[in-house]
Amino acid sequence: MPVPGTLGTVNEPVIELAELRKSFGRLTAVAGIDLTIRRGEVVALLGPNGAGKSTTIDLTLGLSTPTAGTASLFGGTPRAAIATGRVGAMLQGGALLPTTTVRESVALIAAVHRNPLPIDEALRRARCAEIADQKVAKLSGGQTQRARFAVAIVSNPELLLLDEPTAAMDVEARRTFWESMHEYTDEGRTVVFATHYLDEADTFADRIVMLRAGRIVADGTPAQVKAIVSGRRIRATLPGIAAEDAAGIRALPGVSNLELRGERLELDAGRSDDTLRALLARFPELRDVEVTARSMDDAFLALTEGDDDRETEAVR
Amino acid sequence: MSARYLMLEATRQLRNTRSLIFSFAVPVFMLLVFGRAYGTTGIDPSTHLPWVMVTTVQMGGYGGMMAALGQAFVIVTERSIGWNRQLRITPLSGTGYMLSKVVTALVAGFMSIVLIFVISAAVFHPPVALGAWVMAGLALWFGILPFSLIAIMIGQFAKPQFAQPLFMTVFFGLAILGGLWVPLQIMPDWVTDVAKVVPSYWLNHLGDMGARLSGDALQPVLVLLAWTVALAVFISWRYRRDAARA
Numbered sequence: 001m002p003v004p005g006t007l008g009t010v011n012e013p014v015i016e017l018a019e020l021r022k023s024f025g026r027l028t029a030v031a032g033i034d035l036t037i038r039r040g041e042v043v044a045l046l047g048p049n050g051a052g053k054s055t056t057i058d059l060t061l062g063l064s065t066p067t068a069g070t071a072s073l074f075g076g077t078p079r080a081a082i083a084t085g086r087v088g089a090m091l092q093g094g095a096l097l098p099t100t101t102v103r104e105s106v107a108l109i110a111a112v113h114r115n116p117l118p119i120d121e122a123l124r125r126a127r128c129a130e131i132a133d134q135k136v137a138k139l140s141g142g143q144t145q146r147a148r149f150a151v152a153i154v155s156n157p158e159l160l161l162l163d164e165p166t167a168a169m170d171v172e173a174r175r176t177f178w179e180s181m182h183e184y185t186d187e188g189r190t191v192v193f194a195t196h197y198l199d200e201a202d203t204f205a206d207r208i209v210m211l212r213a214g215r216i217v218a219d220g221t222p223a224q225v226k227a228i229v230s231g232r233r234i235r236a237t238l239p240g241i242a243a244e245d246a247a248g249i250r251a252l253p254g255v256s257n258l259e260l261r262g263e264r265l266e267l268d269a270g271r272s273d274d275t276l277r278a279l280l281a282r283f284p285e286l287r288d289v290e291v292t293a294r295s296m297d298d299a300f301l302a303l304t305e306g307d308d309d310r311e312t313e314a315v316r
Numbered sequence: 317m318s319a320r321y322l323m324l325e326a327t328r329q330l331r332n333t334r335s336l337i338f339s340f341a342v343p344v345f346m347l348l349v350f351g352r353a354y355g356t357t358g359i360d361p362s363t364h365l366p367w368v369m370v371t372t373v374q375m376g377g378y379g380g381m382m383a384a385l386g387q388a389f390v391i392v393t394e395r396s397i398g399w400n401r402q403l404r405i406t407p408l409s410g411t412g413y414m415l416s417k418v419v420t421a422l423v424a425g426f427m428s429i430v431l432i433f434v435i436s437a438a439v440f441h442p443p444v445a446l447g448a449w450v451m452a453g454l455a456l457w458f459g460i461l462p463f464s465l466i467a468i469m470i471g472q473f474a475k476p477q478f479a480q481p482l483f484m485t486v487f488f489g490l491a492i493l494g495g496l497w498v499p500l501q502i503m504p505d506w507v508t509d510v511a512k513v514v515p516s517y518w519l520n521h522l523g524d525m526g527a528r529l530s531g532d533a534l535q536p537v538l539v540l541l542a543w544t545v546a547l548a549v550f551i552s553w554r555y556r557r558d559a560a561r562a
Contacts, residue, residue, distance in 0.1 A: 111321035
């Protein structure tokens with residue numbers, strides 16, 4: 001089922017996670033993840049809270065020790081990659097010092113790197129030029145995230161890991177953020193970002209890895225992931241439909257989730273072409289037929305609903 | 317770990333004047349009160365120093381110790397807001413991080429000691445040679461080294477909710493047992509026996525030796541170094557254990 005990344009196998013693997021597991025006592029946050037991300041990919045880690053996104057990022061960076069399995073960056077240990085300044089990250093709960101200015105924060109981080117970007121360039125790329133001399137404590141949510149982005153890119157990293165980078169941003173701030181991100185990734189860098197904004201994953205990633213309860217449940221291009229999980233939604237009017245027809249419709253090929261409201265029927269179909277043919281053969285009077293792709297939200301729900309016991313167990 | 321980072325880190329902290337005033341104001345105030353109370357002419361029979369110089373060394377040691385221990389709160393704050401998580405995704409190692417706090421502790425401690433000495437000299441004019449001032453200052457500065465490591469121990473490993481009470485207990489214990497607030501001679505003899513275990517006693521003692529330019533500095537130096545090494549070993553063991561469990 002999983003579809004490999006689209007950038008081909010000739011590219012060097014940047015992140016390799018092998019049978020990665022992490023338990024905190026009885027709670028399993030990451031339940032066995034195998035994932036290879038290659039140079040130049042922009043990958044979204046998509047999943048609800050508690051799916052294991054942040055833990056996976058922490059393990060990838062070596063901030064946390066795996067219970068089993070391995071995480072490697074650029075073919076070596078995470079620490080080795082970080083020590084050479086090849087990795088930049090915006091982490092959950094990784095804040096800047098409130099009493100420093102944005103410029104001072106960026107300068108402090110730049111000072112521990114061997115070949116940092118000029119401070120002004122990092123600030124400019126992160127759209128922080130006009131807030132450079134403000135104290136971190138005085139920034140708005142969106143400005144704080146931009147400042148943290150400036151800190152993440154000041155080492156001029158080849159790999160960026162962003163854990164919910166647009167949390168606390170309004171629509172305009174998110175747009176500006178992704179604009180600056182794109183400028184940055186156009187240069188062939190690798191980016192992995194965790195998000196639970198479905199539109200963000202759809203719009204900005206060229207590969208989506210969906211996590212649920214510490215496992216990968218889908219992996220591919222946004223179109224592929226949608227196709228895997230969603231199929232189509234068919235809506236139609238069926239004059240004179242009776243409640244007893246419902247069982248017959250459910251028995252048609254590929255049908256899931258049938259709803260009847262008066263003469264309106266609405267169903268989800270994994271193989272919508274087959275379903276539609278069978279439906280029309282059986283009910284020639286069918287009209288107002290509408291076939292739509294399900295949204296990312298629907299795909300998300302379809303993959304992540306159910307198994308509620310695992311869900312709560314995985315919540316940190 | 318670059319010199320530039322150390323400099324930025326130290327200046328960033330030293331520019332935070334509000335926290336500096338708190339750590340410098342109390343010893344200055346106590347110097348002015350006790351210095352006047354003891355008078356400038358009397359000689360302390362145990363150290364053979366003018367009383368005001370005994371007080372100056374006490375307050376210099378106290379101010380330096382407090383400035384060094386203050387790094388505990390800097391570290392606790394940085395841990396709680398996640399700044400050290402940000403630092404962990406840089407080439408700065410755990411050792412480098414802690415070293416930057418030791419350096420800042422020593423710089424802040426140095427400023428505190430110099431401030432106390434300058435105020436004492438200006439206000440009380442103790443009859444002490446310039447060389448004695450310098451030696452007393454260097455002795456105290458060397459002596460606050462273990463306290464910078466105590467600060468790291470509290471800051472790095474104490475649970476945030478226990479850091480404050482732990483700090484207060486350690487701080488008061490060290491100040492009182494070291495004889496930094498009141499001379500130990502006015503306390504029962506057993507207090508002095510207990511006090512010989514704590515580094516602040518030897519900090520004070522070494523400062524006195526510097527001020528009178530005589531005395532066998534070997535024992536105080538060895539005790540303070542032993543504390544420094546023991547704390548460094550503990551911190552490095554505990555840091556590795558925590559990293560492995562993360």
